[in-house]
Amino acid sequence: MSEPDVGSYRRPDNLAEALTLLDRRPASVLAGGTDLVVLRADGTVDRAHDIVDIKGLSELRGISRDADGTLTIGAATTLRELAWTTVVPPNAITDGAALVGGWQTRVRGTLGGNICRASPAGDTLPGVLAAHAQLELASTTGTRLVPAHDFFTGPGRTVREPNELLTRVIVPASRGASAYLRFTYRRAMDLAVVGVAVHLEIENGRCVAARVALGAAAATPVPAPEAADALVGTELDKPSVAAAAQLVLNTATPIDDGRGSRAHRRTVLPVLAKRAIGIALERAREGHPR
Numbered sequence: 001m002s003e004p005d006v007g008s009y010r011r012p013d014n015l016a017e018a019l020t021l022l023d024r025r026p027a028s029v030l031a032g033g034t035d036l037v038v039l040r041a042d043g044t045v046d047r048a049h050d051i052v053d054i055k056g057l058s059e060l061r062g063i064s065r066d067a068d069g070t071l072t073i074g075a076a077t078t079l080r081e082l083a084w085t086t087v088v089p090p091n092a093i094t095d096g097a098a099l100v101g102g103w104q105t106r107v108r109g110t111l112g113g114n115i116c117r118a119s120p121a122g123d124t125l126p127g128v129l130a131a132h133a134q135l136e137l138a139s140t141t142g143t144r145l146v147p148a149h150d151f152f153t154g155p156g157r158t159v160r161e162p163n164e165l166l167t168r169v170i171v172p173a174s175r176g177a178s179a180y181l182r183f184t185y186r187r188a189m190d191l192a193v194v195g196v197a198v199h200l201e202i203e204n205g206r207c208v209a210a211r212v213a214l215g216a217a218a219a220t221p222v223p224a225p226e227a228a229d230a231l232v233g234t235e236l237d238k239p240s241v242a243a244a245a246q247l248v249l250n251t252a253t254p255i256d257d258g259r260g261s262r263a264h265r266r267t268v269l270p271v272l273a274k275r276a277i278g279i280a281l282e283r284a285r286e287g288h289p290r
């Protein structure tokens with residue numbers, strides 16, 4: 001019996017070496033491996049590809065905030081580090097990180113892995129969209145910044161080229177506050193049936209800017225601009241919030257699948273949106289920026 005064709009395992013010492021390896025032959029990037037191992041086992045990812053393990057690259061780890069308030073998160077930062085960070089107050093991205101799997105998954109799984117897996121149900125993705133984050137992609141020829149809302153092209157698909165590595169997630173400074181909520185049938189170890197992230201900026205009791213993004217509501221995570229626009233200019237009173245929350249349905253095109261029906265998803269989305277707006281508002285009033 002012949003051995004299956006399995007690619008080599010490489011653990012580069014630095015980012016430059018990792019990029020050279022990715023340039024040389026088709027390779028799979030391994031961060032925490034909590035998705036990749038499963039994808040290789042079920043044949044979704046070709047096992048003949050080499051593995052380039054980026055988990056140990058210190059250049060890709062860490063969470064920092066510049067003097068101007070810009071937040072930078074290394075792609076190989078674990079979801080646990082992100083969920084527990086004190087660099088920024090709780091927000092839609094950290095809420096998403098805290099909800100992924102169980103703690104065993106979060107100590108291995110990374111933000112970059114969650115983003116590059118590009119599952120429509122990925123829990124950090126709506127927060128990344130609502131934050132208007134930029135995704136830094138590096139290759140041997142240089143780096144480019146892709147706005148998060150241009151990154152995802154379909155379930156499991158992104159604009160990342162095979163020789164590129166997601167290196168950093170850059171979140172612009174903001175005076176706002178945000179929150180992410182998801183609906184699952186079980187309390188843990190379940191994927192989102194739907195998820196909603198909300199970012200609000202408030203001045204003198206009035207909403208001056210808002211962004212809403214949905215997870216598991218379309219083939220990719222999607223912004224819900226009509227819902228966001230409906231919040232702007234209001235005092236975020238109950239009727240305004242309820243009306244805006246209903247407008248998420250203008251963006252949502254959910255499917256029927258094993259985790260939920262289209263009809264149920266459309267029933268849950270406005271309720272979730274209303275609650276996420278409420279949490280973001282509470283955080284904004286407490287003075288939690290972002």
Ligand SMILES: Cc1cc2nc3c(=O)[nH]c(=O)nc-3n(C[C@H](O)[C@H](O)[C@H](O)COP(=O)(O)OP(=O)(O)OC[C@H]3O[C@@H](n4cnc5c(N)ncnc54)[C@H](O)[C@@H]3O)c2cc1C
Nearest residue numbers: 031032033034035036101109110112113114116122123166
């Ligand atoms: C038990 C269990 C429960 C889970 N629950 C959830 C959940 O509730 N919510 C949720 O969203 N996810 C969940 N997941 C999925 C998974 O844990 C997350 O998507 C996690 O964030 C993946 O990160 P990782 O570092 O392990 O990625 P990996 O498995 O290492 O990689 C995932 C994909 O991204 C690519 N990749 C990784 N990093 C980079 C990079 N820097 N640049 C370019 N490509 C890269 C890999 O090549 C691969 O295609 C669960 C998984 C398991 C096993």
